[in-house]
Amino acid sequence: MAENEKKAVEEITSMDDDFAKWYTDIVKKAELAEYTSVKGCMVIRPYGYAIWENIQHILDTRFKETGHENVCMPMFIPESLLQKEKDHVEGFAPEVAWVTHGGDEKLEDRLCVRPTSETLFCEHYANVVHSYRDLPKLYNQWVSVVRWEKTTRPFLRTREFLWQEGHTIHATAEEAIAETERMLNVYADFCEDSLAMPVLKGRKTDSDKFAGAEATYAIEALMHDGKSLQAGTSHYFGDGFAKAFEILYTNKDNQKVYPYQTSWGVTTRLIGAIIMTHGDDRGLVLPPAVAPVQVMIIPVAQHKPGVLDMAEQLRARLSGKYRVKLDASDNSPGWKFSEYEMKGVPLRIEIGPRDIEAGKCVIVTRHNCEKEVVELENLEEAVERKLREVHDGMYEKALRNREKHTYSCLTVDEIKSALENNGDGFVKAMWCGDESCEDKVKELTGVGSRCIPFEQEQLGDKCVCCGKPAKCMVVWGKAY
Amino acid sequence: MAENEKKAVEEITSMDDDFAKWYTDIVKKAELAEYTSVKGCMVIRPYGYAIWENIQHILDTRFKETGHENVCMPMFIPESLLQKEKDHVEGFAPEVAWVTHGGDEKLEDRLCVRPTSETLFCEHYANVVHSYRDLPKLYNQWVSVVRWEKTTRPFLRTREFLWQEGHTIHATAEEAIAETERMLNVYADFCEDSLAMPVLKGRKTDSDKFAGAEATYAIEALMHDGKSLQAGTSHYFGDGFAKAFEILYTNKDNQKVYPYQTSWGVTTRLIGAIIMTHGDDRGLVLPPAVAPVQVMIIPVAQHKPGVLDMAEQLRARLSGKYRVKLDASDNSPGWKFSEYEMKGVPLRIEIGPRDIEAGKCVIVTRHNCEKEVVELENLEEAVERKLREVHDGMYEKALRNREKHTYSCLTVDEIKSALENNGDGFVKAMWCGDESCEDKVKELTGVGSRCIPFEQEQLGDKCVCCGKPAKCMVVWGKAY
Numbered sequence: 001m002a003e004n005e006k007k008a009v010e011e012i013t014s015m016d017d018d019f020a021k022w023y024t025d026i027v028k029k030a031e032l033a034e035y036t037s038v039k040g041c042m043v044i045r046p047y048g049y050a051i052w053e054n055i056q057h058i059l060d061t062r063f064k065e066t067g068h069e070n071v072c073m074p075m076f077i078p079e080s081l082l083q084k085e086k087d088h089v090e091g092f093a094p095e096v097a098w099v100t101h102g103g104d105e106k107l108e109d110r111l112c113v114r115p116t117s118e119t120l121f122c123e124h125y126a127n128v129v130h131s132y133r134d135l136p137k138l139y140n141q142w143v144s145v146v147r148w149e150k151t152t153r154p155f156l157r158t159r160e161f162l163w164q165e166g167h168t169i170h171a172t173a174e175e176a177i178a179e180t181e182r183m184l185n186v187y188a189d190f191c192e193d194s195l196a197m198p199v200l201k202g203r204k205t206d207s208d209k210f211a212g213a214e215a216t217y218a219i220e221a222l223m224h225d226g227k228s229l230q231a232g233t234s235h236y237f238g239d240g241f242a243k244a245f246e247i248l249y250t251n252k253d254n255q256k257v258y259p260y261q262t263s264w265g266v267t268t269r270l271i272g273a274i275i276m277t278h279g280d281d282r283g284l285v286l287p288p289a290v291a292p293v294q295v296m297i298i299p300v301a302q303h304k305p306g307v308l309d310m311a312e313q314l315r316a317r318l319s320g321k322y323r324v325k326l327d328a329s330d331n332s333p334g335w336k337f338s339e340y341e342m343k344g345v346p347l348r349i350e351i352g353p354r355d356i357e358a359g360k361c362v363i364v365t366r367h368n369c370e371k372e373v374v375e376l377e378n379l380e381e382a383v384e385r386k387l388r389e390v391h392d393g394m395y396e397k398a399l400r401n402r403e404k405h406t407y408s409c410l411t412v413d414e415i416k417s418a419l420e421n422n423g424d425g426f427v428k429a430m431w432c433g434d435e436s437c438e439d440k441v442k443e444l445t446g447v448g449s450r451c452i453p454f455e456q457e458q459l460g461d462k463c464v465c466c467g468k469p470a471k472c473m474v475v476w477g478k479a480y
Numbered sequence: 481m482a483e484n485e486k487k488a489v490e491e492i493t494s495m496d497d498d499f500a501k502w503y504t505d506i507v508k509k510a511e512l513a514e515y516t517s518v519k520g521c522m523v524i525r526p527y528g529y530a531i532w533e534n535i536q537h538i539l540d541t542r543f544k545e546t547g548h549e550n551v552c553m554p555m556f557i558p559e560s561l562l563q564k565e566k567d568h569v570e571g572f573a574p575e576v577a578w579v580t581h582g583g584d585e586k587l588e589d590r591l592c593v594r595p596t597s598e599t600l601f602c603e604h605y606a607n608v609v610h611s612y613r614d615l616p617k618l619y620n621q622w623v624s625v626v627r628w629e630k631t632t633r634p635f636l637r638t639r640e641f642l643w644q645e646g647h648t649i650h651a652t653a654e655e656a657i658a659e660t661e662r663m664l665n666v667y668a669d670f671c672e673d674s675l676a677m678p679v680l681k682g683r684k685t686d687s688d689k690f691a692g693a694e695a696t697y698a699i700e701a702l703m704h705d706g707k708s709l710q711a712g713t714s715h716y717f718g719d720g721f722a723k724a725f726e727i728l729y730t731n732k733d734n735q736k737v738y739p740y741q742t743s744w745g746v747t748t749r750l751i752g753a754i755i756m757t758h759g760d761d762r763g764l765v766l767p768p769a770v771a772p773v774q775v776m777i778i779p780v781a782q783h784k785p786g787v788l789d790m791a792e793q794l795r796a797r798l799s800g801k802y803r804v805k806l807d808a809s810d811n812s813p814g815w816k817f818s819e820y821e822m823k824g825v826p827l828r829i830e831i832g833p834r835d836i837e838a839g840k841c842v843i844v845t846r847h848n849c850e851k852e853v854v855e856l857e858n859l860e861e862a863v864e865r866k867l868r869e870v871h872d873g874m875y876e877k878a879l880r881n882r883e884k885h886t887y888s889c890l891t892v893d894e895i896k897s898a899l900e901n902n903g904d905g906f907v908k909a910m911w912c913g914d915e916s917c918e919d920k921v922k923e924l925t926g927v928g929s930r931c932i933p934f935e936q937e938q939l940g941d942k943c944v945c946c947g948k949p950a951k952c953m954v955v956w957g958k959a960y
Contacts, residue, residue, distance in 0.1 A: 041554035074521035094583050101578040102628035148582035
């Protein structure tokens, strides 16, 4: 390696040795985020933020295509407003940050920094929704929220995190329920089509519902260590918030009635999900759709005549259609290979004097480290094909991992032995619907209910815990 | 008007009767923003937020073209961190919101909600800048900030507002100064090319500098009521923050030295500037580049066969290239005309049975309410041309207004009589450089120094106030 190299690509902890340390190594060394002096608050660095911008762009386009508009609510909620919906305040009050002073002046009604914005949207809807002609309102905002968590980890659980929160209000329950489901599907499609991450869609059990919701739907993804990560949620509120906030509209029959509401969100946690679904011992592996750099061109023997020129030509041919960069710095090719493997760039193109002579270049796909020699004249076609291959390969690999770690169990003992023999994963087992059984399964096996999947299977007709008649199949797991 | 119309388009206060009321009428009735129960915090509604999204998109593209990357810093600053730079904390501490509790727990070091993020960027730079190879860092973030203002008005002065803040760090003072100027020019070009708003570029006097800056540059625009609005600022920090935060890097000669910094920002205040530069007694007038809807198609006699079909055909032809909408609701054409005039849509296309028969349509430009009959076959060309005309016409009108209300004065008495006879505006007058003269001009005439324009004129060689030798020409005015 050249003496003047900026830094050595540092080794990261192996995921099998210490998964948690492997995770934070990647966060730091791929330059996604950095700690600050405020516990649980992070700096999202340019490379990490560019992933979030790509996520935002894709989702925002989908939201607008489905008729949603962006707005911006204040970040502060007066304590009196937060208290209007009983379940909601009980769920959130213990974990909010309180503003008590503005300048030197003590506030009469202290303000919490929004942990979520249902109360603010409700206050606004009460102001602007009067007639059936004002419905539906399909609103979304991209903001940060604050929850005063005790245990924090970059992206996965931070005291401040970035998210979008959709908040909609409808004339009928049916329309609101359809919206709740529509947005869960938007999230699921996004995870699979853009993040190459298979997800289960399902309903949360009552013990796991959002504070104030009638029903919470979620998408759950299995991480490489066998733990489950809730990647997005969509809530149906019925008319509970409307009643608490006195939102009333005049329907077509000239009666004053309550409307129905939903909310739904995904967060910067998705970046944690990408790391733990696709990463390996060389570092990050990014899905092409959200990678800040999709193709990195690395010249070999770049001091030889013509090499840098050709590398720049390739860059120019690909730019416009792809996010492509050329690293012409004086670091060695070997250092560059390691660096962009660490950073998870989906494709790397190697071009040296012998390649140029042969009219070829080498394309290496990050997710499986395979090389292919490609004719330079077919470069565009090859890059397009390889990026598709990378996405599909990443999705298949994640799906195989999930299948390998999904266990169908009929008894609590089967759950225990499946986990012991095969490691953590998703457990499919029938449930009677009683919260006491849910608690007992968790106590005995360590796995809690993740969701009641929409795609049900009939694994016998008895509850895995009490043996009484089962109501549904639940997917159980350990959660992030 | 049809009985079933959603609402009448309400009258707004005339700007000559009560400019402040005219302003808030537009904010509410054009559905840009709505008040909340937290004083000084507003809901930015879809129509207002869409303007901000267009501003963001244009500026963000310009920032990226000039090599900047987006990041995201926390919203909280520990009190101890805020205190590291003396001038900075003195400037901001009196107007910050303080978080004292997380959940039930009292915080040891209370946190302020960022009023601006220099301290956070400095803490981060101290962590990641070590070598000349790490420089420059050209960072920006799009976030909201909080300043506990006593008097508030939507968009112009709110306790929470949206903005972007660029923060850059450089090896040399020259490079940092060039950056400060470059970004001021980006802002000025944006205001003129995208907002059709002429601006003065200049330097702030020392009394008006940003807390902690060596020099503050600003762009100033003249509003319709003759008051000045600071539309963007760019600060050069020298190495003051680097010293306070112990940011040191190893230069090429292997010495540890301090780097140089800048910051620069524009805010949602720009939406207030658009209202007060271009608006009239019919409502908002939006520059085409940032208008959420650039073209509104309004069918006339839409119950007649073929009218809605043709209106939809026109919409389809224009969509993709323009932000175009068709209002096929059952409100009357007259109501629609008023509504979209209120909302400032740059072009309206009227299409009815007789137009269709003649193969024509009518295009009305909002800023001057002029009509033109256009051949349907030339629609795309006509819309392109009219949008350019609208932008240029708006810019010219605003420039003429500024010229009409810019007064060159040699004495304090001349300032007084210019303002009395011609109304508020920009006053050009020479200044000796003493803060006491600056204060005295303000006391005697009501106008304060807005900036020392880059384009200097020689209006004699004596200070307008004390008569001693003048150092420069200052532009004075009343400020928002």
